[in-house]
Amino acid sequence: MQVLPALVTGGVERGTVDTAKALARAGWVSYVVSEGGPMVRELERAGAKHITLPVASKNPFKIRRNAARLEELIRSLPVDLVHVRSRAPAWSARLAAQRCGVPLVTTFHNAYKSHSWFKKFWAGPMAKGDVVVAISDFVADYANKAFGVARARLVTIPRGTDLAKFDPTRIYPERMSNLQQQWRLTDGRPVILLPGRLTRWKGHTVLLRALKILADRHGEQDFTAVLLGSTQGREGYRADLEGLIVQLGLDRSVRMPGDGKDMPAAYMLADVVVSASTFPEGFGRVAVEAQAMGKPVVATDHGGSRETVLPGETGWLVPPGDAEALADALDEALKLTPERRMQIAERARRHVMENFTVDAMCEAYIKVYTRLLFPNHNN
Incomplete structure (x- = not known):
């Protein structure tokens, strides 16, 4: 299950949809939780499933409710792994994953500002994944130095470009x-x-x-x-x-x-x-x-x-x-x-x-998921 604020245009959204499509092609059951948006149709055409929740909210009461709802979904669907891609939903997604005992992957899509205690606190859950993905070595270095993410938990996976579209x-x-x-x-x-x-x-x-x-x-x-x-x-x-x-x-x-x-x-x-x-x-x-x-x-x-x-x-x-x-x-x-x-x-x-291809990006994400779900898997 991937979790992000919404499915509008942007690099975070594009990476989410591309990964969900690759998972569906590979035979995985792929869920995406967001507040919705124009990219939902593309996602569902590819065989992934979208669930609408107000996960973009920064309201602490809504975050608590979102955590409870995500926990229900993880247990009932069921979901074996949660991947969160943004700070606001990270609060509820991390809590739900912890309660259910499933692995958590987070992706740093930028060098989140940490010059004030509150900004660092707000981005904190993004540094708590079992695996923390950075979209560049620059972001990985930042996550290590500013948020203390151990190198052993860090993986760099660059964004992928669709070479069929950009041809x-x-x-x-x-x-x-x-x-x-x-x-x-x-x-x-x-x-x-x-x-x-x-x-x-x-x-x-x-x-x-x-x-x-x-x-x-x-x-x-x-x-x-x-x-x-x-x-x-x-x-x-x-x-x-x-x-x-x-x-x-x-x-x-x-x-x-x-x-x-x-x-x-x-x-x-x-x-x-x-x-x-x-x-x-x-x-x-x-x-x-x-x-x-x-x-x-x-x-x-x-x-x-x-x-x-x-x-x-x-x-x-x-x-x-x-x-x-x-x-x-x-x-x-x-x-x-x-x-x-x-x-x-x-x-x-x-x-x-x-x-920097989409295929390489998706293959790298699937390797991360496989390693967490099947730690004894040779590949």
Whole structure:
């Protein structure tokens, strides 16, 4: 049984659904508990079973009720192992697993903040799994140092990318043409893409300052930059970005089209993909998806990006918050020869195929489950 707050879009949700689908294919009975969402249908089509509970709640009374309900489910279904993927449901899932005497797996999907006693306390149950999975070595080191998770209980399982979905040979021209019209792109003008929800730590303002530096260097704005992502209610931040775009004189060259519904086609339209996060990414899904599509990437030199980007081979790593360094990297990326661009594309896709596939991720999770359930199992 996997437990997470909800099944909306995101890396946590994607990993949960992919793992549930792999378990169902392998003949396991797979349950997912959440508050629901648009990905439930995909989950159930794959043969897994969804159970709706208010596990996203931080209310201590609801957490107690959730623990009791989870305990009932574990005993009645029955469930042999519980895997929790987020802090709020970890409180009830851990308590239920303890009461029922079943193994608990937790996954650290990021370096949870621990600078205050309350934040560390709130994330505490995530460090109590029989096995604690980290989505990168960066996150594993953080879990060890900040939360005292013993190395013997830590396993790194990187997020997996669906290479059937993120395959440059499967993107039909109509999909790209539709986005070209939506984004108001000009033929022959290079496209700089920054995908990511509109939140301050994603580094949109750093990219905008870098674009201004590029424009001043060359005396023109010979590019179109697309900030692709939903506001998720942060309308004030979007307004701030729109104001900064006008202030920098970039309003003719920057687009903010909202959420990206067709990410593979979006990557295909890009000449370079940027991940400018000022806070370390636990993994950095954008950089990996872009590489799967054969695109050069510029990412910030911290967090999971250090494990997913090969500087000089598949892209560039620049100091976080450094607009000048970001402008330098973008300059190099936009000046790549066709031959060099092809070399990067081949190396980037091979890098993802060798290290960051959905199949590899799911196989690793099933090995963890098998080891806990069948400790004498040879495999």
